[in-house]
Amino acid sequence: MSHGLLWFPLLLAFVLLAALGWLERRRQSLFRTWAEGAELVKLDGCGGAQLKDGRLVWCRFEAGKFQDQGDFDVCRLELVELMALASGDAPLTVESQGPCRLRLVGTDLQMDVPFSDADQARSWGDQLMARARCDL
Template structure:
């Protein structure tokens, strides 16, 4: 009896890890379907974003599906800024790493797209500005 009680917590941990793995796999499969045909796409802990047909769409994963938060037309993009995620209006320095957000500005509209990784955000920033110049 004592041996069974010792193994019971390990069984619970195994079931919990299996369930979490299944949820993550489901999220990634939904992302693949959502991002299909996109020119540029990302999925991380802060949400998903894609560039498709000249429109940037930012979504978060809620209740088993992607919920669209906002959209932005690349043709209207005037400026992209790399900002710190939680420190208000502070721009991110080149050496900074970690969570951040891209601020997309154009035609009187501003949206913030969160990123879990500053390096990936910098790559997106460069690619978006390249696309904006091509579409002009």
């Protein structure tokens, strides 16, 4: 009996890990469907984003589906800034790492897109500015 009680936590851990793996696989499968046909896509811990037909749309995975959080017309993009994720309006330096957000500034609006990785956010900022210049 005592041997069975020792193995019981391991059994629970295995079931928990299997369930988490299934949820992650489902999230990735739903993301592939959501991002189909997009020019530029990302999926990380902060959510997903896609650039499709000149519109940048970002979402968050909630309750088993992707909930849109916002969209931005890339043709109206004037400036992209890399900002700290949680500390107000603090811009990040070139060597900064970790979670951050891209601030998209357009003609009459401003939106923030969260990222888990600053290097990926920098790459996205460069690509979005290149596409905005091509559309002019």
